[in-house]
Amino acid sequence: MTAPLSPLALLDIDSLIGAEDRDIRDTVRAFVEDRLRPEIAGWYDTGQVPVRDLALEFGRLGLLGMHLDGYGCAGTSATAYGLACMELEAGDSGLRSIVSVQGSLAMYAVHRHGSPAHRDEWLPRMASGEAIGCFGLTEPDFGSDPGGMRTRARRDGSDWVLSGSKMWITNGTVADLAVVWARTDEGIRGFVVPTDTAGFSSTEIKQKLSLRASVTAELALDDVRLPADAMLPEARGLSGPLSCLTEARFGIVFGSLGAARDCLEATIAYAGQRQIFDRQLAAYQLTQAKLADMTVELGKGMLLALHLGRLKDEDRLGAPAISIGKLNNTREALRIARECRTILGAAGITLDHSPMRHANNLESVVTYEGTSEVHQLVIGQALTAESAFRS
Numbered sequence: 001m002t003a004p005l006s007p008l009a010l011l012d013i014d015s016l017i018g019a020e021d022r023d024i025r026d027t028v029r030a031f032v033e034d035r036l037r038p039e040i041a042g043w044y045d046t047g048q049v050p051v052r053d054l055a056l057e058f059g060r061l062g063l064l065g066m067h068l069d070g071y072g073c074a075g076t077s078a079t080a081y082g083l084a085c086m087e088l089e090a091g092d093s094g095l096r097s098i099v100s101v102q103g104s105l106a107m108y109a110v111h112r113h114g115s116p117a118h119r120d121e122w123l124p125r126m127a128s129g130e131a132i133g134c135f136g137l138t139e140p141d142f143g144s145d146p147g148g149m150r151t152r153a154r155r156d157g158s159d160w161v162l163s164g165s166k167m168w169i170t171n172g173t174v175a176d177l178a179v180v181w182a183r184t185d186e187g188i189r190g191f192v193v194p195t196d197t198a199g200f201s202s203t204e205i206k207q208k209l210s211l212r213a214s215v216t217a218e219l220a221l222d223d224v225r226l227p228a229d230a231m232l233p234e235a236r237g238l239s240g241p242l243s244c245l246t247e248a249r250f251g252i253v254f255g256s257l258g259a260a261r262d263c264l265e266a267t268i269a270y271a272g273q274r275q276i277f278d279r280q281l282a283a284y285q286l287t288q289a290k291l292a293d294m295t296v297e298l299g300k301g302m303l304l305a306l307h308l309g310r311l312k313d314e315d316r317l318g319a320p321a322i323s324i325g326k327l328n329n330t331r332e333a334l335r336i337a338r339e340c341r342t343i344l345g346a347a348g349i350t351l352d353h354s355p356m357r358h359a360n361n362l363e364s365v366v367t368y369e370g371t372s373e374v375h376q377l378v379i380g381q382a383l384t385a386e387s388a389f390r391s
């Protein structure tokens with residue numbers, strides 16, 4: 001009898017990852033195991049997570065904006081960033097969300113679309129975790145259709161005055177700056193809003209059943225007056241925020257597989273020691289069929305993620321390809337998490353085991369950064385040259 005292999009070892013996935021990227025992954029994995037895993041069930045249970053402390057720790061590890069260049073960012077490969085997201089989400093999707101929103105949404109928006117002054121002012125502090133950013137695109141009535149947004153920025157002399165509200169905003173109550181997207185006379189534009197500006201307020205959304213170890217908030221903009229240079233000069237129209245979402249979706253392609261891998265590993269370990277009728281649960285064919293099918297999906301998702309990582313590192317990754325990754329990997333990760341919970345039986349419903357926590361989190365992960373349906377529509381449009389977003 002040979003020793004059992006871990007799910008991704010069956011495909012020798014490590015042989016596809018360069019030594020430097022593997023080192024980064026292993027460092028993040030050790031941090032997650034030693035520092036985060038002992039705490040995560042408690043954070044999830046209470047719905048309280050020390051985002052500020054964690055941001056500083058993530059900053060020291062070089063995880064914030066890690067695939068961006070300059071301004072204190074690590075400038076790693078996209079694949080390394082994806083692998084870091086995978087390890088963080090093996091801990092919890094909420095922890096990966098902190099890093100995604102900071103690096104791929106808020107920092108990327110400033111890096112790609114901001115002025116030199118915006119970059120100098122915010123990026124070094126955001127890379128170190130001293131300043132936290134949030135990204136305000138979604139509104140109460142406009143999620144999948146952000147182009148309908150009602151938040152408005154009007155000119156008053158040379159100033160801008162913003163009014164409206166944003167909903168479901170990760171890190172909204174802990175942020176130092178909010179990147180806010182608003183309608184102007186010249187179309188949708190982005191604004192850098194320091195959260196201590198008069199008229200800006202945020203309220204945490206409570207009673208969540210998903211992403212409990214993550215802060216989610218509603219933002220209110222009540223005649224928030226900003227200087228002319230608060231506008232991101234390089235972002236014009238919806239392509240501005242969508243470019244940031246594309247970055248974040250890439251991290252999720254890898255991240256969701258981290259949650260799935262953790263579910264599978266926890267479940268294999270449990271099934272190996274749980275005695276049912278006259279033998280261990282892992283020895284039953286029905287259990288092994290489930291484990292095998294989940295391992296096949298995890299492996300396929302991993303090959304897809306690494307392929308997208310290579311394309312991104314070569315600057316050849318298109319939005320429909322990211323949609324394929326986001327749609328497949330979040331959907332399969334959620335299926336894996338739910339299937340793992342069935343193998344755990346009643347033990348699977350508490351925080352002693354990770355699969356149901358991951359499954360609950362993944363309900364948000366399949367929803368944010370474009371729902372599965374929205375990604376089906378993106379892929380469908382690419383295939384047919386017909387947009388089916390509107391009836």
Ligand SMILES: Cc1cc2nc3c(=O)[nH]c(=O)nc-3n(C[C@H](O)[C@H](O)[C@H](O)COP(=O)(O)OP(=O)(O)OC[C@H]3O[C@@H](n4cnc5c(N)ncnc54)[C@H](O)[C@@H]3O)c2cc1C
Pocket residue numbers: 101135136137138140141142143144145167168169170171211216364367368369370371372373374377388389390
């Ligand atoms: C935990 C969490 C954190 C978030 N963090 C942020 C954040 O930091 N910043 C931010 O801006 N947003 C954030 N969001 C918001 C997220 O991006 C939106 O929830 C998402 O875009 C979906 O919008 P919605 O919830 O309004 O759903 P809706 O747009 O109301 O969609 C409802 C349903 O309709 C379906 N649907 C939509 N369009 C079509 C169509 N054309 N055809 C068929 N079906 C369709 C959807 O797929 C979905 O099933 C977060 C959400 C969550 C849950």
